Amino acid sequence: MSVRLHLASLAMATLSLAALTPLSSQQRAATFRTFARFTSADSTDGFAVAPTGALYLVRTPRGVGIREVRSGRITPLTASTADDFVWAPLGDRLAWWQRDDSGKGHIWTATVSPVSGALTSAPQRVSLSEASGAAAISPDGRSLAYIRDGSTSEAPLLIIPITGGPEREVARVHSGWDLTWSADGRSVYLRHAASGAPGNRTRYLSQVYLDGRPMRRVRDVSNVSIAGMTGTGSAFVLISAGARVRPTDSLLLVDTLGREIQKMPLPMGAIVESFGVIGDSMLVWEDATERAQLARLSLQGDKARTVITKVPGSSLFKWSPDGGSIAFMTRDGNQAFLGVMNADGSNVRHFRDLPMLGNRFAFEWSPDSRHIAIKMADRARISIIAIGGPGSFKTGVLTDGHLSLLRWSSDNRSLLVGARPSVPGAGTVLRIAMDGAVTPAGTLPARDSTDAIFWFSDSSIVRTGAGAVHLHNIRSGVSRRLYDIPAKTTLREWVVSENHGMVATLLRREDNTSLLRVVDLKSNETRDVSLPFWFMPPGAAAFSPDGKRIYTTGRQLTDPAGANIYEISLDGERPRRIVNLDGLLENWAYALAPDARSLLISTAAEQESRLLLVPLKPTAGRTTPPRRQ
DSSP, X not given: OOBSXXXXXXXXXXXXXXXXXXXXXXXXXXXXXXXXXXXXXXXOTTOOBOTTSSEEEEEETTEEEEEETTTOOEEEEXXXXXXXXXXXXXXXXXXXXXXXXTSOEEEEEEEBOTTTOOBSSOOEEOOSSOBOSOOEEOTTSSEEEEEBOOSSSSEEEEEEETTOOOOEEEEEEEEEEEEEEOTTSSEEEEEEESOSOTTOOOEEEEEEETTSOOOEEEEEOTTOEEEEEOTTSSEEEEEXXXXXXXXXXXXXXXXXXXXXXXXXXXXXXXXXXXXXXETTEEEEEEEEEEEEEEEEEEOSSSOOEEEEEEEESOSOEEEOTTSSEEEEEEEETTEEEXXXXXXXXXXXXXXXXXXXXXXXXXXXXXTTSSEEEEEBTTSSEEEEEEXXXXXXXXXXXXXXXXXXXXXXXXXXXXXEEEEEESSSSOXXXXXXXXXXXXXXXXXXXXXXXXXXXXXXXXXXXXXXETTEEEEEETTTOOEEEEEEXXXXXXXXXXXXXXXXXXXXXXXXXXXXXXXEEEEETTTTXXXXXXXXXXXXXXXXXXXXXXXXXXXXXXEOTTOTTOEEEEEEETXXXXXXXXXXXXXBOSSOEEEEOTTSSEEEEEEEEEEEEEEXXXXXXXXXXXXXXXXXX
């Protein structure tokens, strides 16, 4: 994993916050500074930052190493299966959980240089008993606390010397984890189950005294995760959020008696994991943001590939019918939005106030390229965006079901939308006028989960069902059987040419070759084209403007060049490979320009993840190691 921005100043991250509940709008708009950026999909499981901020753990193909932030140099630590890494308060020692050759997990430690990360002693196993997970290092760096693994309902909490030695049992708990020492080193806090009863979801934060006093329950933490303790050891940092942070979620400071001290904002978006408290801030892992790279490939001889732009989100995009603009899907966390730009990548606009469905059937250009219709994320509303015009409008069209097919009428005056009921059965087609008026326009046939349906014209759809391909008239409700799907084939893709009255299906055979079947609805002629490769979505197939060629993706198993984009002539010529896709990153897609003079190719150029600093009330002193959630 490569770090693009190594460190942000911890001093700059300090933000003094007064106690308040609930959060004010000003705090909700707080800026969270970036500790580090990552542009790799490599695993960050086990990631842990040293208290000084100068070192952190990183997974490599050869195991786990210690990366020195300033130079990027990595010191190998272990090649074994290891996890739950924690740092000593001075940053001069690491402890972690590691499997031995028999598959049992134990606690290991090693001393390191707090400046360079170089090992000053070899890793050694220090636990006598099998450990269930992460250990915790005492404030003075001389002792370890961990939970013994076992099959009994209650597991012992053990204390051992940091270099290994006799075990001392100080308590028994149900499913204990998230161990944290008190500031004075006289007790250990931990999260544990209320009981060992099956299905019990109640979790408590409790304090275990090392002098034999009874364990003290601090607070119910069933619905929060524990990030660690503040630098002074006077308060716990709790995260009240699920996998995705919502406006009502927050970060809580709770004192050692369980009382809430402060409530602070969290970065909006998908939070994968907290990585503990460092200095006066908490480290929070922000979900990866994928950036798709769009490039135009000329089909006029020189095959020049020109990168247009990089956009956050997926690789879903569509040309406008006039070829002057490109609509694409972008993402903010797990939510999809529409973006639009000029064909050369300029004038990028985002419509983040209109959350939409995240698939290629969720947005459509009008025939005159002046509007885009999108299906909203709730599946029950449509928005129409005027490109270069006065905004958009939304209309609610369903209360019992969801929207499926989406098509502009040929006269640009309305939308045709398929509406499926929430229970199995036939659906309806609704016509949405530009003023938002909704009227019935026809019917959809009953379907099962294996059916596929695509628009063919204002009055008909093409669908599969009962092992055949049908043309269904939405106005009369009558279906015409076009042809049977050949045995031992799998339907991979549809492509229709309304202007030329043709329907093509791309079928995959059991031997990984393919069959392209084309039906001319005007002459009722059917032709089959056998192909020596198998089709590879994503990337919707497309007819050329003259209806004589089809473009699709495919891979020949015997061809070391791998995946390609092919041009298939319907005149019987051998398929022509246009571009080889190997060497490009995954999640590529493509679209043929309306004039068929170029292809727009999209690849997942990179995934950017950030480790953010969430400010706490200014504190000083030790840093607690990160905790697994």
